[in-house]
Amino acid sequence: xxxxxxxxxxxxxxxxxxxxxxxxxxxxxxxxxxxxxxxxxxxxxxxxxxxxxxxxxxxxxxxxxxxxxxxxxxxxxxxxxxxxxxxxxxxxxxxxxxxxxxxxxxxxxxxxxxxxxxxxxxxxxxxxxxxxxxxxxxxxxxxxxxxxxxxxxxxxxxxxxxxxxxxxxxxxxxxxxxxxxxxxxxxxxxxxxxxxxxxxxxxxxxxxxxxxxxxxxxxxxxxxxxxxxxxxxxxxxxxxxxxxxxxxxxxxxxxxxxxxxxxxxxxxxxxxxxxxxxxxxxxxxxxxxxxxxxxxxxxx
Numbered sequence: 689x690x691x692x693x694x695x696x697x698x699x700x701x702x703x704x705x706x707x708x709x710x711x712x713x714x715x716x717x718x719x720x721x722x723x724x725x726x727x728x729x730x731x732x733x734x735x736x737x738x739x740x741x742x743x744x745x746x747x748x749x750x751x752x753x754x755x756x757x758x759x760x761x762x763x764x765x766x767x768x769x770x771x772x773x774x775x776x777x778x779x780x781x782x783x784x785x786x787x788x789x790x791x792x793x794x795x796x797x798x799x800x801x802x803x804x805x806x807x808x809x810x811x812x813x814x815x816x817x818x819x820x821x822x823x824x825x826x827x828x829x830x831x832x833x834x835x836x837x838x839x840x841x842x843x844x845x846x847x848x849x850x851x852x853x854x855x856x857x858x859x860x861x862x863x864x865x866x867x868x869x870x871x872x873x874x875x876x877x878x879x880x881x882x883x884x885x886x887x888x889x890x891x892x893x894x895x896x897x898x899x900x901x902x903x904x905x906x907x908x909x910x911x912x913x914x915x916x917x918x919x920x921x922x923x924x925x926x927x928x929x930x931x932x933x934x935x936x937x938x939x940x941x942x943x944x945x946x947x948x949x950x951x952x953x954x955x956x957x958x959x960x961x962x963x964x965x966x967x968x969x970x971x972x973x974x975x976x977x978x979x980x981x982x983x984x985x986x987x988x
Contacts (some may be wrong), residue, residue, distance in 0.1 A: 692799060845870050
């Protein structure tokens, strides 16, 4: 029987979720849904989101769960009232055509792919509520921190600390560190990145134990052997690995000017030029307890 499950692609931000989601969605049987948990997206849609890495769980009150269920449904399912509301907002023919294309895909029997690293903390609820196949991306801690440093992407740990159930269920062991960063928000970005990486990948390591059927792949493995690794992903999700898909992988894995294109192999160790030796040693020591679950000594 053909697998008809929808798919969640998550991990950390800056871990290759966009690349991976786009490649999987190049299958003619998949529709791409971009980051419904991202606070900067869907600004015109009424959203129940309050925090980055919002945590939805069965312990929530029924009203909150229903708000999130309706919100995710709006991103995944066709509803006439949503269609007419968005069509009225179209300010150009291009926008009109875009809305029609999006809603047409919701009418088809295409499998929906939610690409959203920010949905990581709610992955259990999403997978259970929508019966999803799950793929989680892992990125080397030095590469992750270097990426944050280059972009100067700071994180407000208040987003974690204010979520009672999240702190109780997933982040209790990090409580003191998170509180320290809440009280001292101007700590340098390397220290922020170390704690954020540890939190995200301790969560993923826990998911690996609890859900062995979930697929976990490192960004580095994908970059080194994109054809073989994507073939494994497509087999896992019962998707046809066509020549079109293979061409998209090759195009997106080589240097070029397109937004998705990357020189994937040389990108693996670019962090060595973006971080000082002292920063690399600090990241290695600060993430060792968790990074050793995913990476070997030679990966440094």
